[in-house]
Amino acid sequence: MVAQQTGRYSKYIRPISVSLDVLVITILSLFFFRELNLNMVYYILYQTFVWFFIAFIVRFYDVYRFTTPVEIISKLVRQAALFLLVVIAFFPFAKTAIFSGKAIAIFMSCSFVIIILFKYFLFYYLKRYRIITQNNFRSAIIIGYTPEALRLKEVFESRKDYGYRFEGYFSDKKQNAEIKGKVDDLKEFVLEKNIDEIYCSLNEISNEKLKELVEFADDNKKQIKFIPDSKEIFSKNLKIDYYELFPVLSLQKTQLHNPTIKGIKRGFDILFSLLVIIFILSWMMPLIAILIKLESKGPIFFKQGRPGLDENEFYCYKFRSMHVNGTTEKEASRNDPRVTKMGRFMRKTSLDELPQFFNVLIGDMSVVGPRPHLWSQNKSYASKIKKYMVRHYVKPGITGLAQVKGYRGEIETDDDMINRVKFDVFYIENWSIIMDIKIIIQTVINIFKGEEKAY
Structure with missing residues (x-):
C-alpha cells in the first residue's frame, strides 16, 4: 500500500532559500578571506553553525505569504548585525589569522546584497505568480458569519497576492446564500473539496465542537486558525499573525516544524548514523550476514514498505530475523515460529534494527x-x-519515547497502541535535543538490561 502524496511545491521554497543563503556566504568567505591565513575548514563549519543558530534566534526564515515587508527587513537587519559580530569574534581565537576590517566589510556587504536581492525576487515573484497564474493558492472556509468573519473574507478577496481562495461560510446561527451549511456539514465539505485551512470564529462554536474540530484537523492534516472576538480564549497556546491589520490566531506549531530545528536534528541524524555505520556496521554486518545465511535460506536484509513523514511510503530495512514467509504484515508474537534462532537473538538485542541507520542517512x-x-x-x-x-x-525513528517507556513490540490490546501514541505525541510536542540524547542513552541501557517485549 502506498499513501497518496500530499502537499505543494511551495514546501521546497524554504529549504531552497536556506541552501542558497549558506552557499552565498560560503563562496564569498572563500573568496574574500583567502588571504587572511584562516583554516577555512574550521571557519566554514563555524560560520555555517552560527548562521543557523542566529537564524533560529531571530526567526529569519519564518516568512509566510502574509508577512509584511517591514517584518522581512527587520529580520534581515537583525540577522546581519548578529552575524557580523560572530564573524569578527572568530579572529581573536584563530592565532594565525590576519584580521582585516576591509575584507569583512566587503564580505558582509556582498553577502547581504545578494541575499536581499534573492529574498526580494522570491517574495515578490511568488506574489505576482499567484495573481497572474492563479496557482499556489490555498483554499479556505470560515466558521461563523460575524463581522470579523466578513472582514476576513474581504481581505482574502482584496489581497490576491496572499494566495487564498475563499470557498464559503459555515454557521449554525445564520442561513443565507453565502453559507454552505451548518458546522456539522463542514467535515464532509473539507474532505470533498480538499480545503487547506479552516478559520473559526470562536463565538460561533461550542467548546465541545471546537475540540472535535481540532481533532479532525489533526487527523486529516488540515490547518485550523481562529478569528479573535470578544470570547475569552483559555485553550491551547496560540500565536497571532496579521493579514494587513486583520489579526488571525493559529495553533502554535511544534519546534520540529521550525526549519532551523529540522536542520539541527537532520545534522545530528547524519553524524550519528555515519558513526554507527563506520564504527559498528562496517565490521558487524559481514558477521551477521554469515550467521543469517548459515541458518536459513533467503536474503540477508528484509525490506518492507512503511508509512513515514506525511504518511508517504518508504522502505524500512532490517536484518532478516525470520524464515522467508508470506505473512509480513503480521507483527511478531511471543514464540513466533517464523523467527529463526539467530533472529531471536537479534530481536532481543535490537541488532536487527541496525540497517535502519542507512534509512536515517538517506x-x-x-x-x-x-x-x-x-x-x-x-x-x-x-x-x-x-x-x-x-x-x-515528523520522520519515524529507530527508537522513540514510547519504546524506552516500555511500549514496544507486539500490540496485544488497544491500550498498548493508545499509550504508544500518547508518548509519541508528547515527544513531538515537547521535543528537545536533550530529550533525544536521553532516549538514545536509555535505549542502549534497555538493550543490555533486556526487555520483556523484545521478541
Whole structure:
C-alpha cells in the first residue's frame, strides 16, 4: 500500500532559500578571506553553525505569504548585525589569522546584497505568480458569519497576492446564500473539496465542537486558525499573525516544524548514523550476514514498505530475523515460529534494527522519533485513536519515547497502541535535543538490561 502524496511545491521554497543563503556566504568567505591565513575548514563549519543558530534566534526564515515587508527587513537587519559580530569574534581565537576590517566589510556587504536581492525576487515573484497564474493558492472556509468573519473574507478577496481562495461560510446561527451549511456539514465539505485551512470564529462554536474540530484537523492534516472576538480564549497556546491589520490566531506549531530545528536534528541524524555505520556496521554486518545465511535460506536484509513523514511510503530495512514467509504484515508474537534462532537473538538485542541507520542517512528516518508502524496497523488505528495521525508530522525513528517507556513490540490490546501514541505525541510536542540524547542513552541501557517485549 502506498499513501497518496500530499502537499505543494511551495514546501521546497524554504529549504531552497536556506541552501542558497549558506552557499552565498560560503563562496564569498572563500573568496574574500583567502588571504587572511584562516583554516577555512574550521571557519566554514563555524560560520555555517552560527548562521543557523542566529537564524533560529531571530526567526529569519519564518516568512509566510502574509508577512509584511517591514517584518522581512527587520529580520534581515537583525540577522546581519548578529552575524557580523560572530564573524569578527572568530579572529581573536584563530592565532594565525590576519584580521582585516576591509575584507569583512566587503564580505558582509556582498553577502547581504545578494541575499536581499534573492529574498526580494522570491517574495515578490511568488506574489505576482499567484495573481497572474492563479496557482499556489490555498483554499479556505470560515466558521461563523460575524463581522470579523466578513472582514476576513474581504481581505482574502482584496489581497490576491496572499494566495487564498475563499470557498464559503459555515454557521449554525445564520442561513443565507453565502453559507454552505451548518458546522456539522463542514467535515464532509473539507474532505470533498480538499480545503487547506479552516478559520473559526470562536463565538460561533461550542467548546465541545471546537475540540472535535481540532481533532479532525489533526487527523486529516488540515490547518485550523481562529478569528479573535470578544470570547475569552483559555485553550491551547496560540500565536497571532496579521493579514494587513486583520489579526488571525493559529495553533502554535511544534519546534520540529521550525526549519532551523529540522536542520539541527537532520545534522545530528547524519553524524550519528555515519558513526554507527563506520564504527559498528562496517565490521558487524559481514558477521551477521554469515550467521543469517548459515541458518536459513533467503536474503540477508528484509525490506518492507512503511508509512513515514506525511504518511508517504518508504522502505524500512532490517536484518532478516525470520524464515522467508508470506505473512509480513503480521507483527511478531511471543514464540513466533517464523523467527529463526539467530533472529531471536537479534530481536532481543535490537541488532536487527541496525540497517535502519542507512534509512536515517538517506533521510527516510530519524534516529529518534515515533516508530514506523505496519500499513495494516495504520489502517486499523488511524480512525480509532485520537491524534494517531499526528505521528506522521515528523520522520519515524529507530527508537522513540514510547519504546524506552516500555511500549514496544507486539500490540496485544488497544491500550498498548493508545499509550504508544500518547508518548509519541508528547515527544513531538515537547521535543528537545536533550530529550533525544536521553532516549538514545536509555535505549542502549534497555538493550543490555533486556526487555520483556523484545521478541
